Amino acid sequence: MLRIVKPKTKRAKRMLEKRAPKVDENVKRLMLLQGTKSSSLIKNVISDLYHLKKAGGAAVKFSRKNDNVRPFEGGGETSLEFLSAKTDCSLFAFGTHSKKRPNNLVIGRMYDHHVLDMIELGVDKYQSIAQLGGGRKAAPQEGSKPCFAFLGDAFESKPELAHLKEMLLDFFRGEEVETINVGGLDRVFVCAAAGDKVYLRHCGIELKKSDESKFPRVELVEVGPCFDISIRRSRKPSEDLRREAMKMPLKTAKKKVKNVKGDSLQGKIGKIYMPKQEVEGMALAKMKGLKRERRQAAAAKAAAAADTPAKEGDGSVVAEETPTQKKARL
Amino acid sequence: MDSSEDLAIESTSNHEAYAMQPADLYAMDLGNLMVFDPRASFSSPAECLEKARELIQALSDKLYELPATVDKVGRLVTLPPPTTRLPREKPLPKPRPPTKWEQFAQKKGIKKRKRSKLEYDDQTDEWRRRHGYKRVNDENQIPWIEARDTDEPGVDPFEKLKSDKKERVAKQEKNQLSNLKAAAKKGGKGALPSTLQLAATSLPITGSKTPTKRMNKDEIGFAAGLASTATASGGKFDKKLPGEKAPKQTGKHRKFLPVVGSKGQSSKEKEQLGNVLSKVLAKYNHDILDVGKAVSKYNVEEEGKRAQENKKAGGKGLRKFSGKDRSAKKGGLFNKKSGGSRAGGGSGGKSGGSKKPLGTKSAGSFKGKAGGGSAKRK
Numbered sequence: 001m002l003r004i005v006k007p008k009t010k011r012a013k014r015m016l017e018k019r020a021p022k023v024d025e026n027v028k029r030l031m032l033l034q035g036t037k038s039s040s041l042i043k044n045v046i047s048d049l050y051h052l053k054k055a056g057g058a059a060v061k062f063s064r065k066n067d068n069v070r071p072f073e074g075g076g077e078t079s080l081e082f083l084s085a086k087t088d089c090s091l092f093a094f095g096t097h098s099k100k101r102p103n104n105l106v107i108g109r110m111y112d113h114h115v116l117d118m119i120e121l122g123v124d125k126y127q128s129i130a131q132l133g134g135g136r137k138a139a140p141q142e143g144s145k146p147c148f149a150f151l152g153d154a155f156e157s158k159p160e161l162a163h164l165k166e167m168l169l170d171f172f173r174g175e176e177v178e179t180i181n182v183g184g185l186d187r188v189f190v191c192a193a194a195g196d197k198v199y200l201r202h203c204g205i206e207l208k209k210s211d212e213s214k215f216p217r218v219e220l221v222e223v224g225p226c227f228d229i230s231i232r233r234s235r236k237p238s239e240d241l242r243r244e245a246m247k248m249p250l251k252t253a254k255k256k257v258k259n260v261k262g263d264s265l266q267g268k269i270g271k272i273y274m275p276k277q278e279v280e281g282m283a284l285a286k287m288k289g290l291k292r293e294r295r296q297a298a299a300a301k302a303a304a305a306a307d308t309p310a311k312e313g314d315g316s317v318v319a320e321e322t323p324t325q326k327k328a329r330l
Numbered sequence: 331m332d333s334s335e336d337l338a339i340e341s342t343s344n345h346e347a348y349a350m351q352p353a354d355l356y357a358m359d360l361g362n363l364m365v366f367d368p369r370a371s372f373s374s375p376a377e378c379l380e381k382a383r384e385l386i387q388a389l390s391d392k393l394y395e396l397p398a399t400v401d402k403v404g405r406l407v408t409l410p411p412p413t414t415r416l417p418r419e420k421p422l423p424k425p426r427p428p429t430k431w432e433q434f435a436q437k438k439g440i441k442k443r444k445r446s447k448l449e450y451d452d453q454t455d456e457w458r459r460r461h462g463y464k465r466v467n468d469e470n471q472i473p474w475i476e477a478r479d480t481d482e483p484g485v486d487p488f489e490k491l492k493s494d495k496k497e498r499v500a501k502q503e504k505n506q507l508s509n510l511k512a513a514a515k516k517g518g519k520g521a522l523p524s525t526l527q528l529a530a531t532s533l534p535i536t537g538s539k540t541p542t543k544r545m546n547k548d549e550i551g552f553a554a555g556l557a558s559t560a561t562a563s564g565g566k567f568d569k570k571l572p573g574e575k576a577p578k579q580t581g582k583h584r585k586f587l588p589v590v591g592s593k594g595q596s597s598k599e600k601e602q603l604g605n606v607l608s609k610v611l612a613k614y615n616h617d618i619l620d621v622g623k624a625v626s627k628y629n630v631e632e633e634g635k636r637a638q639e640n641k642k643a644g645g646k647g648l649r650k651f652s653g654k655d656r657s658a659k660k661g662g663l664f665n666k667k668s669g670g671s672r673a674g675g676g677s678g679g680k681s682g683g684s685k686k687p688l689g690t691k692s693a694g695s696f697k698g699k700a701g702g703g704s705a706k707r708k
Contacts, residue, residue: 004507005527013525020524021420028419090419112420145363147389149382153368165366170416173362182393183404185363188386192370192378199375205386215394218387220379228375237417245417 019088023249027175028109031089032061033069033080035096042095042103044128048225049093051129052172052202055143060087069094071106072233077115085113091171101232107167108235111245117237119164124197125228132224138204139223140187145174147185147205152193160234161193168200183207188220200227356388360396361412365389424520429509469495551577 007013053059070076090110108118190201203220210217259271357366365385372378398407451458451466458466475487513521555577559565591597
């Protein structure tokens, strides 16, 4: 025996629709957790990551300790998957601190609320936003789209670093956009691979007037958080799951937009349809010329003129612009 | 390590797709605002920042070269689509499988045709909506229904309209459920619309017509506890499942009443025993002869026989009119046949027959006529 369960309120319905699988997905949300033991450094890391992602509700931070989250152990991810489904987050960052793995940060991704892949990072050196003063003048706007700069061939040659590169891009890239305000570029994540270490710097961008070229000169200011990272354990996605997750939607033909045309010279041109104007019934000021006697006299005059043959000519020009079709530049 | 190789291959293939910078060979993904320099070498973090500045400068220059529109807020650049492919968050939405009707319509070649939202209403001389509030031919707004020859007597057409509507709604709901079930069976959980779920109701008890109440958590726990102790050893030697907890309510399968009664009341146990005794004695009651009871029983039987003979002789019992005429309620515009009068006469005959068998023959027949007459007049 089955029955249909519907959401009881419109709000709940909207919520479910928001969480449903979509062709064009929304920004991946990040959840931040800590284990039973964590150092002040790792707590700072977590709160700074939260600060970076929280704009637009793209981050959820849990304040309680999590005993049963052990990402790299068998069955230790059930709790994570439950929380992911509950908060609709597909990225997670889990911070712990132990003697064996001091200042440990596990970052990972989910697919359909199941763990896809993870990387365990050791934070060797850390400068928080507060320590660097947030860059003050160069402080980036909350939720702006960041740039990424990756340096070093290890990001290509070493598989775990290639993995990290993809993961970092997925974590911080924000919304996929078609257009961007170039003057609004105000932050960059700099990742540099040197041997086993990775330097990760979050910098603000200052655009200054350039002497050499017509484009502005870029200056970078460290605004934090800044890490020195070493990679510990990692788990790659299983091949079939990754293939499943990389599926692309079939590109559907764009719906034809009516009455709007593109023109390389004039730009966007729209067409407006106006209803016929009823001039006859309009209340206008009465004028002498419109009085009946004068109208009749004028009609008689016109009739007399009609006897002589009428001139030919400007009919085609009038037909071009009918009163119902008027072009307007948008 | 297959997946790692896969990653590496992917990144190189992306590399080829990047636009080449004339001065440097940076790998750029403008859609993600990413720039990658595999050739970069540095000795300290400070130096790497200087390198990164160059990279970002190159990226910025490239962005300024892209086609743009100048707006009040600044220079809006159209970005190319990102070249680095990243995994999705959730699977692609599945198309809804066709319903049974849609399958049938496709087989038969039935096509949907568009109908106007408005329809002309002859009765009110207005354009009205086809469906919904203030619609054309709204059943709820009809003041009367004309009677027809085919109308069944005793059926309220207004009630019938209502019940028919209810039936239609119930049927639609049933169809919807079966369609959803088929969809879930075919395409799994993802095939259902995101806002709907199918939930199990509790199983009906075989043989009972009443739907079972859904058990709450405590009740389920209690039932599980009872089931786990329903073995010869009381569940003592049963293997526990991992994570199974001790039964919630144990012990007490029987309850005994107190032997001594409370103040002003006799013992309940005594009462119960008394009840049992009287039941047993009643079963063997026929063995004990009560003369008085036998005589009265004989008298009643005799009386009954006499009454029957009377009836056979032609005496019909008292007739009484006791039917309700429902047509009166709706002002008699529908249902012109007065089914009520017939029913009333019949029932009167039945009820009157046994009550007063003697001496009221003529009076009874007269009453019956009168009753029928009055019903007709209504």
